[in-house]
Amino acid sequence: xxxxxxxxxxILLAIGFLTKLSIPKNVTFSSSKLADGLFYAPLVGVLIGxxxxxxxxxxxxxxxxxxxxxxVLVFYVYIxxxxxxxxxxxxxxxxxxxxSNDGFYQVMKDSRLGTGGFLTIIFVLFFDYLFLLETMDWKxxxxxPVAGRLGMLLGAIIGSYPKDYEGSGKLFINGRNFKNSWxxxxxxxVFLFFLFNWLGLLIFISLLMVTFILVRIWSKRLGGIxxxxxxxxxxxxxxxxxxxxxxxxxx
Numbered sequence: 618x619x620x621x622x623x624x625x626x627x628i629l630l631a632i633g634f635l636t637k638l639s640i641p642k643n644v645t646f647s648s649s650k651l652a653d654g655l656f657y658a659p660l661v662g663v664l665i666g667x668x669x670x671x672x673x674x675x676x677x678x679x680x681x682x683x684x685x686x687x688x689v690l691v692f693y694v695y696i697x698x699x700x701x702x703x704x705x706x707x708x709x710x711x712x713x714x715x716x717s718n719d720g721f722y723q724v725m726k727d728s729r730l731g732t733g734g735f736l737t738i739i740f741v742l743f744f745d746y747l748f749l750l751e752t753m754d755w756k757x758x759x760x761x762p763v764a765g766r767l768g769m770l771l772g773a774i775i776g777s778y779p780k781d782y783e784g785s786g787k788l789f790i791n792g793r794n795f796k797n798s799w800x801x802x803x804x805x806x807v808f809l810f811f812l813f814n815w816l817g818l819l820i821f822i823s824l825l826m827v828t829f830i831l832v833r834i835w836s837k838r839l840g841g842i843x844x845x846x847x848x849x850x851x852x853x854x855x856x857x858x859x860x861x862x863x864x865x866x867x868x
Contacts, residue, residue, distance in 0.1 A: 627654035628661070635661050635766070637698045652789045656798060658770055659805050662763035668696060669758040686750040689758065690742065701765070702738055704848020706730050709737025722779070725845055741852050748859035756812045757862050761855055764824060767805050768854025769847045771828040774798050779841030790842065813865075820861045827857045 626644050631654030633640040672692045676685045694702065711725040713733020724731070778790040809817030828850060835842050 624653075626650060628657045630654045631657055632661050632664065635700065636665060636696055638664075638696070655789050656770065656773075657801065658766035659763050659801055662766040663759070663808075665693070665696060665762035666759040669693060669761065670755045673753065673755065673758050682753055683750060686746055686753060689753075690746055690749060693762070697762075701769075701848035701851040702741075704845035705741060705852045706734030706738050707845040708734075708849040710734040713737075721839055722843075725843070741856060744856050745859065748856070748863050751867050752859060752862040754866075757859070757866075760809065760812055761858060763805060763808065764820075764858035765851035765855040767802070768824060768828050768850040768857075770798060770801065771825065772832050772842055772847050772850045775829060776832045776836055776842035776846075779839065779843065789844070790847070816865045819865065820858060823857055823861050824854055828854065 627650045629640045629644050630646060630651045632638055633644075634651060634655070635658060669689055669692065673685060673689055676688050680688070707725045710731040710733045711721045713731070713736070714721065714724045773790050776790060806818070806821050809821050811817075813820065831850065831853065832842055835846055
């Protein structure tokens with residue numbers, strides 16, 4: 618029972634970190650507990666997805682699809698506090714700077730949003746909206762945040778943290794819990810199959826491939842992946858999921 622209680626606290630900490638939802642004040646915080654809780658990020662994604670479905674159902678009663686898609690996207694950004702979009706922007710600034718290693722990380726640490734980060738965010742949100750408009754369905758919305766956090770989890774499993782770099786993602790990536798991770802991947806695959814049958818397997822493989830390729834590229838060029846890169850993986854994975862949903866179910 619104590620183990621289950623501790624896991625529950627860790628997951629609540631992950632909910633508090635990954636969303637703007639309030640958690641009980643008596644939950645004990647520690648960096649190690651949060652790092653463990655983040656390995657259950659796909660479960661937090663289910664919660665976010667359920668909220669997106671609720672917003673979709675309610676707004677569909679009053680508005681046309683192009684407004685519903687915009688409201689759903691705005692709500693997603695709000696409920697997550699723009700956390701992963703911030704990482705996406707930082708990574709965009711670093712990549713557009715053309716620098717590598719120390720110079721790249723210095724650009725990423727700059728709290729100011731540069732042109733590269735701004736353009737990256739705009740492009741990703743544009744494709745989010747475009748594919749949402751075409752694939753608006755409760756199943757897609759339910760799994761969308763799961764896909765993003767699945768990408769983050771895969772990135773932490775595959776990648777390694779850069780040497781001599783300090784950041785919020787260090788404890789999470791260096792504290793990889795493979796035992797928790799692999800059964801969560803299996804649960805995600807079963808969930809995909811339940812929602813989309815065998816086509817869910819193609820979506821899962823696509824997420825694996827894109828995450829693996831991005832992590833390999835970043836690791837080779839920059840010596841590892843950071844928390845900002847994991848945040849970017851959330852957003853990239855969601856675009857990949859929406860794109861695959863469009864190709865498989867609409868195109």
